[in-house]
Amino acid sequence: MKDKLFVLITGFEKFGGEKINPSENIIKKIRKKKFDNVLIDTIVLPVSYEKSIKILEEYYSKNQVDVAIHLGQAGGRATINLERVAINLMDSIHPDNDNVTLSDKKIIEDGNDAYMTKIKIKELAEFLNKKNIPTSISYTAGQYICNEVYYFSLYNSEKSSNPKFSLFIHVPFLPQQVSEKYPKNDKLPSMPIQLQFKAVMEVIKNIHKFI
Amino acid sequence: MKDKLFVLITGFEKFGGEKINPSENIIKKIRKKKFDNVLIDTIVLPVSYEKSIKILEEYYSKNQVDVAIHLGQAGGRATINLERVAINLMDSIHPDNDNVTLSDKKIIEDGNDAYMTKIKIKELAEFLNKKNIPTSISYTAGQYICNEVYYFSLYNSEKSSNPKFSLFIHVPFLPQQVSEKYPKNDKLPSMPIQLQFKAVMEVIKNIHKFI
Amino acid sequence: MKDKLFVLITGFEKFGGEKINPSENIIKKIRKKKFDNVLIDTIVLPVSYEKSIKILEEYYSKNQVDVAIHLGQAGGRATINLERVAINLMDSIHPDNDNVTLSDKKIIEDGNDAYMTKIKIKELAEFLNKKNIPTSISYTAGQYICNEVYYFSLYNSEKSSNPKFSLFIHVPFLPQQVSEKYPKNDKLPSMPIQLQFKAVMEVIKNIHKFI
Amino acid sequence: MKDKLFVLITGFEKFGGEKINPSENIIKKIRKKKFDNVLIDTIVLPVSYEKSIKILEEYYSKNQVDVAIHLGQAGGRATINLERVAINLMDSIHPDNDNVTLSDKKIIEDGNDAYMTKIKIKELAEFLNKKNIPTSISYTAGQYICNEVYYFSLYNSEKSSNPKFSLFIHVPFLPQQVSEKYPKNDKLPSMPIQLQFKAVMEVIKNIHKFI
Numbered sequence: 009m010k011d012k013l014f015v016l017i018t019g020f021e022k023f024g025g026e027k028i029n030p031s032e033n034i035i036k037k038i039r040k041k042k043f044d045n046v047l048i049d050t051i052v053l054p055v056s057y058e059k060s061i062k063i064l065e066e067y068y069s070k071n072q073v074d075v076a077i078h079l080g081q082a083g084g085r086a087t088i089n090l091e092r093v094a095i096n097l098m099d100s101i102h103p104d105n106d107n108v109t110l111s112d113k114k115i116i117e118d119g120n121d122a123y124m125t126k127i128k129i130k131e132l133a134e135f136l137n138k139k140n141i142p143t144s145i146s147y148t149a150g151q152y153i154c155n156e157v158y159y160f161s162l163y164n165s166e167k168s169s170n171p172k173f174s175l176f177i178h179v180p181f182l183p184q185q186v187s188e189k190y191p192k193n194d195k196l197p198s199m200p201i202q203l204q205f206k207a208v209m210e211v212i213k214n215i216h217k218f219i
Numbered sequence: 220m221k222d223k224l225f226v227l228i229t230g231f232e233k234f235g236g237e238k239i240n241p242s243e244n245i246i247k248k249i250r251k252k253k254f255d256n257v258l259i260d261t262i263v264l265p266v267s268y269e270k271s272i273k274i275l276e277e278y279y280s281k282n283q284v285d286v287a288i289h290l291g292q293a294g295g296r297a298t299i300n301l302e303r304v305a306i307n308l309m310d311s312i313h314p315d316n317d318n319v320t321l322s323d324k325k326i327i328e329d330g331n332d333a334y335m336t337k338i339k340i341k342e343l344a345e346f347l348n349k350k351n352i353p354t355s356i357s358y359t360a361g362q363y364i365c366n367e368v369y370y371f372s373l374y375n376s377e378k379s380s381n382p383k384f385s386l387f388i389h390v391p392f393l394p395q396q397v398s399e400k401y402p403k404n405d406k407l408p409s410m411p412i413q414l415q416f417k418a419v420m421e422v423i424k425n426i427h428k429f430i
Numbered sequence: 431m432k433d434k435l436f437v438l439i440t441g442f443e444k445f446g447g448e449k450i451n452p453s454e455n456i457i458k459k460i461r462k463k464k465f466d467n468v469l470i471d472t473i474v475l476p477v478s479y480e481k482s483i484k485i486l487e488e489y490y491s492k493n494q495v496d497v498a499i500h501l502g503q504a505g506g507r508a509t510i511n512l513e514r515v516a517i518n519l520m521d522s523i524h525p526d527n528d529n530v531t532l533s534d535k536k537i538i539e540d541g542n543d544a545y546m547t548k549i550k551i552k553e554l555a556e557f558l559n560k561k562n563i564p565t566s567i568s569y570t571a572g573q574y575i576c577n578e579v580y581y582f583s584l585y586n587s588e589k590s591s592n593p594k595f596s597l598f599i600h601v602p603f604l605p606q607q608v609s610e611k612y613p614k615n616d617k618l619p620s621m622p623i624q625l626q627f628k629a630v631m632e633v634i635k636n637i638h639k640f641i
Numbered sequence: 642m643k644d645k646l647f648v649l650i651t652g653f654e655k656f657g658g659e660k661i662n663p664s665e666n667i668i669k670k671i672r673k674k675k676f677d678n679v680l681i682d683t684i685v686l687p688v689s690y691e692k693s694i695k696i697l698e699e700y701y702s703k704n705q706v707d708v709a710i711h712l713g714q715a716g717g718r719a720t721i722n723l724e725r726v727a728i729n730l731m732d733s734i735h736p737d738n739d740n741v742t743l744s745d746k747k748i749i750e751d752g753n754d755a756y757m758t759k760i761k762i763k764e765l766a767e768f769l770n771k772k773n774i775p776t777s778i779s780y781t782a783g784q785y786i787c788n789e790v791y792y793f794s795l796y797n798s799e800k801s802s803n804p805k806f807s808l809f810i811h812v813p814f815l816p817q818q819v820s821e822k823y824p825k826n827d828k829l830p831s832m833p834i835q836l837q838f839k840a841v842m843e844v845i846k847n848i849h850k851f852i
Contacts (some may be wrong), residue, residue: 086297086408087397093725093755095780097762098259101613112763122726122755129731129746133401142397145406148727148780151237183414186353190344191523194355197297197408304544306515306569310552316551323552333515333544341521341534359569402734414808508719508830509819555823564819566827605836608720610768616777619719619830625816638737 013074013219016067016171019213020153021104023055026176030182031079034060036210037205038213043188044120046212055105055153057098061115061160068164075127075215076161077209080154082178083185084207086197088136089146090129094159095122099151123162127175135214140200141201141207149176166210173219177211179204223430224285225258226423227278227382230358231291232315234266238281239263240288241393241415248416249423258424264314266364267310279375283423284382286338286426290419291365293389294396297408299347299418300357300389300407301340310362319408328371335372338386339429346425352418353410360387384430388422390415435496435641436469437634438489438593439607442502443478444577445527452604452626453501460502460634470635477527479520479573483537483582490586495593497549497637498583501630502576504600505607508619510558510629511568511600512551516581522575526541537581545584550640557636563629564612570631572600595641601626646707646852648845649678649700650802653713656688656738663815663837664712670838671845677770679845688738688786690731694748694793700792701797706804708760708848709794711840712788716813718828721769721840722811723762727792728755728821732784748792755796760808761851768847774840775832782809806852811842814838 017038018029033052051067053060067073082089096119098110128144136143149155156175161174179199186198228249246261262278264271273295278284279401293300307330309321340356360366365387372385390410397409439460441453457472473489475482489495502513518533518541550565558565576598583596601621603609608620650671652664668683684700686693702705717721729752731743761766762778769776787809794807812832819831 010327085405087405089405093726093728093781095755095757099755117266119755119759120755122728122753124728124730124754137401138393138399138406140398140402142394142409143401144406145402148726151780158365159285182228183353184351187351190354191356193348193353194300194357195808196353198353198410198415200411202413203411260456304515304517304570306544306546308546331542332545332546333542335517335519335543359515362569375479435792454670507827509827511827514733559820559826561821562817564816564826564829564831565823567824568827594739605775606773609770609773612776615770615775616720616779618775620775620832622833622836623831624743624835 011178012045012047013216014072014077014170015215016049016051017053017212018053018078018157020053022096022104024102025116026185027109028182029081029102030179030201031081033201034079034205034208036041038208045216048212053157057104057108057153058106059108060153060157064160068170070140075175075219076174077211078098078157078161078176079178080178081181083181084196085178085180087144088178089144090133090176091146091158091176092129092145093122093124093160093174094149094155094157094196096120098139098156102152104153110165117161117162123159125162125175127173132211132218135209141203143207144175146178149178156180163201170171177208181196221231222402223256223258224427226281226426227260227262227284228288228423229262229264229368231264231266232316233254235313237396239393239396240292241412242292244412245290245416245419249419251403252341253421254423255384257426259405264368267276268319268321268364268367269317270283270313271364271368275368275371277379285384286430287382288387288422289372290388291387291389292367294392295407296391298355299355300355301344302331302342302369302387302389304358305334305360305366305373307331307370308362309367313363326367327374328375334370334377336373336386338384343422343429347421349417350421352414354418355423360389360402365389388419407420434467434469435638436494437497437637438471438473439497439499439634440473440475440501440579442475442477443527446524447522448603448607450600451503453503455623456501456627456630461628465634467638470634477581479526479529479530479532479575479578480528482575482579486579487584490592496595497641498593498594498596499633500579500583500596500598502600503603504522505603506618507600509602509603511565512555512564513568513571513580513598513600514551515544515546515569516571516577516598517585518542518563518581519551519573520578524574526575532569536576538585541585545581545588547584549595552638554633558629558632561632563632565629568600571600574601599630645678645680646849647705648777648848649682649686649706650845651686651704651711652737653686653688653718653788657679659734659818661815662714663772663812663817663834664714666834667838667841671841676845676848681845683757686790690741690743690789692787693790697790697793703802707806708805708852710844711790711794711807711809711813713809714814715850716814716835717829718811718813720775720777720813722777723766724779724782724809724811725759725762726743726755726780726792727782727788727795727809729753729792730784731789736783737786748789751797752796755762756799756842758808760806765844765851769840769843774836776840779811782811787811810841
């Protein structure tokens with residue numbers, strides 16, 4: 009292992025009619041931070057079945073990544089969700105930002121049906137909860153671009169160890185995203201950017217403990 | 220109307236096995252603040268069917284209150300909940316902190332079945348949401364001490380105009396309350412104390428616009 | 431008390447884009463039944479702020495009703511919901527079937543803020559659950575036509591004892607209403623018409639025990 | 642393909658403090674039925690990490706199964722849930738009926754991380770919904786015995802084509818299971834045994850269309 013782990017952190021552009029995507033906001037805040045124990049790079053990915061993994065493919069062809077941490081918005085979820093599994097499936101009634109709607113398509117033709125992260129996810133969930141960051145483990149990352157990007161990284165991890173490890177983190181809506189849905193907002197959880205950002209910072213700074 | 224409105228803000232002690240009650244934390248933060256346009260007083264009430272309204276009764280006998288703002292914890296709710304109605308009923312399978320469990324008891328023998336707040340609650344909900352504080356209107360404050368205290372203030376408001384106005388605000392769990400329930404926390408929304416406090420501060424500072 | 435109780439049962443026409451309203455289906459099934467211990471009459475009310483209570487007003491002017499049992503659809507609820515309270519408020523972002531949208535209007539100008547049913551609702555809930563009919567007590571009937579009709583009957587009950595008693599029962603979606611929402615149906619509970627009908631039949635046949 | 646498909650249908654014994662398991666009730670009803678186009682066999686499996694797959698292992702060693710349809714209870718779910726994925730993981734805070742609690746254990750040491758069913762699950766979901774049976778596709782079968790059994794069959798399907806196809810169907814609570822939880826039942830969906838049974842019968846009788 010090198011002296012410092014090289015960590016790629018990705019977020020997504022806004023989609024689904026939202027005015028912002030918290031994962032993009034987190035990336036912007038991360039870019040202003042300095043890290044002692046890790047080298048980081050960041051990408052904000054398009055919400056596009058096609059472009060998102062093309063960008064990652066090119067990135068992995070040029071960089072050896074130790075840990076890829078992918079962030080995405082999961083409106084309606086209440087806690088920081090550490091995703092354990094990605095499946096070889098693209099299927100949604102919602103079009104992507106290129107207006108492409110896919111049904112029952114594989115992400116990688118010869119890939120396994122699914123891959124699980126090799127990150128010690130239960131230990132990480134306990135670690136974050138002990139720091140008062142509401143965190144849960146999720147067993148489905150959906151069938152949309154979030155799952156696609158995660159599957160792509162886990163597949164690459166399996167085939168070529170680049171990235172060596174991968175983790176997808178789904179984050180809740182921001183408060184303003186819930187506020188603007190009033191009066192239809194009463195069942196919608198939110199989490200301020202400060203707490204979302206803190207969660208991701210704790211993951212980055214302590215990632216060496218969970219690989 | 221006097222130059223400055225006199226606003227009573229109450230919270231509750233912890234209950235139901237929780238280690239904290241966010242409404243008490245908010246009260247403690249309010250006590251450190253100075254207000255230009257309102258005079259305030261604060262009380263942290265016991266979660267006791269009997270004591271809670273005895274304390275209020277005595278308070279109203281000695282002070283003329285313009286607006287009583289009662290705060291309480293509503294674990295599981297996702298947004299700041301402005302309660303519109305209180306009903307003349309105490310009924311819960313959970314005992315209070317005096318270990319009293321009540322079933323189908325009236326709060327005030329000769330009181331109406333229910334009272335609605337005279338605060339302009341829809342305008343207030345819109346105001347808070349415009350400030351990016353996720354807020355909803357709720358039509359049930361439960362059948363426990365929260366509802367009892369609200370009913371008592373609304374009844375007094377109706378009978379003796381003391382307080383002149385009353386509002387109950389239910390707040391979600393704090394993040395640490397959700398974290399400590401891991402791994403059974405994945406459906407539990409939370410809201411940090413800063414945002415809860417901001418909500419209550421905005422209500423207090425702007426309450427003259429909504430009466 | 432007369433030999434036989436006279437029970438009025440009302441349902442509603444379909445609304446909100448649904449193809450059916452389970453409460454109307456229940457009424458149609460009740461009409462084919464004979465009852466030993468009660469005399470019954472039935473009305474299917476329009477989902478109209480104006481017409482629904484005009485019809486009831488005329489009905490009460492011509493008939494002395496012992497118990498008014500109002501049925502309505504509450505899409506998204508999981509169990510038979512016995513409503514305990516109706517409030518003096520009409521307020522919804524959804525228009526009624528006359529395309530009228532009301533905001534913050536009172537139902538009866540000089541009515542109390544709310545009324546609670548005098549039916550022994552907790553005993554009734556226990557009775558139905560013992561018969562394996564999933565039943566809960568609800569403390570909000572909404573702010574739409576269902577609440578309006580309930581409030582109107584409870585107000586009349588208070589003012590003129592006609593009806594002497596009143597109860598609103600909210601029923602879940604029927605299975606076909608959930609099926610047709612696929613693939614957006616995974617969080618939507620349903621209850622077959624047979625079980626909904628059984629619930630209402632048990633209420634009618636045993637209503638004398640709960641007044 | 643043989644003239645008639647050989648279909649194994651399994652259910653589970655009760656667990657988790659419940660008095661019944663709807664999947665066992667369905668199996669008992671299936672045993673009384675005759676089928677024209679399929680040969681069937683049924684097993685009620687113990688809720689045991691160890692015994693459940695030992696029984697299946699022995700069964701597959703003696704019988705060539707065309708389609709294995711596994712049924713299990715998923716309390717809290719609202720619709721018939723067709724499970725798409727099983728993961729190579731046993732992990733639950735709840736002990737099984739042998740009082741064994743497992744954390745982060747693989748089901749099959751050299752198995753893939755997960756397998757997806759080869760049943761045409763989206764077509765099947767649409768088929769059932771068109772028959773007014775509320776049905777959804779689920780992407781997580783949990784980390785308990787249900788998932789274990791499903792993973793075991795899918796693994797065998799992959800390795801030895803026995804069973805050739807496999808599907809796990811999660812069913813909601815029965816009404817009596819929700820009734821007995823009163824007054825804590827108001828968010829709990831249920832589905833009567835008749836509708837659950839109808840769902841499974843439709844799957845069995847039409848399974849040839851979805852393989």
